[in-house]
Amino acid sequence: MSGLIVPPGQGRKLTTKAQEVTFKVTGADGSSVSCFEVVVPPGFDVGAHTHTRSQEFFYVLEGELDLLAFEPTRRTEEGWHDWESADGDRVVRAGAGSCMFVPPDTPHAFRNATDRPARMLFQSFPSPDHERYFEEICEIFSAGQSVDPDAVQDLRDRYDVRQITPLRYGPPVARTPAERVARRG
Structure with a gap:
């Protein structure tokens, strides 16, 4: 056997215009874990979501991402950026070397709120669910000028993605002065 x-x-x-994903190790390679390198463009927000079967691991290689991996005291449908857990956990601005592990049924999200691309290593178990998901979402993102939200929702339903807040792709959200102070503190 060889590695x-x-x-x-x-x-x-x-x-696509919305993402770049490089498959590194897949189910076709005999792996039970799928590994991808993902470039997250400025303004991309995957939206808070859960999976009932999947475990995920994210490792920031370059740039910064806002990360969430907890059940909030109160879920809101419009955004996850201000969520807080019963233990006081909040969204983290994570730089290179930071990682996030997400067990099944845990609300999680990431976004690039900066004006520069970020790069991360992403692992998902079991293989090949996320491989197929990435292939299909890239087709949706490539289909035209705007992304069809119904097609994205259908895809997410088929691949065990329970969306809580919307996926967004656009310019980075300008932070309010209060958010800038909170992030420094």
């Missing part, structure tokens, strides 16, 4: 070595810049790439 697999994937040099930098190698792997199967899926690229």
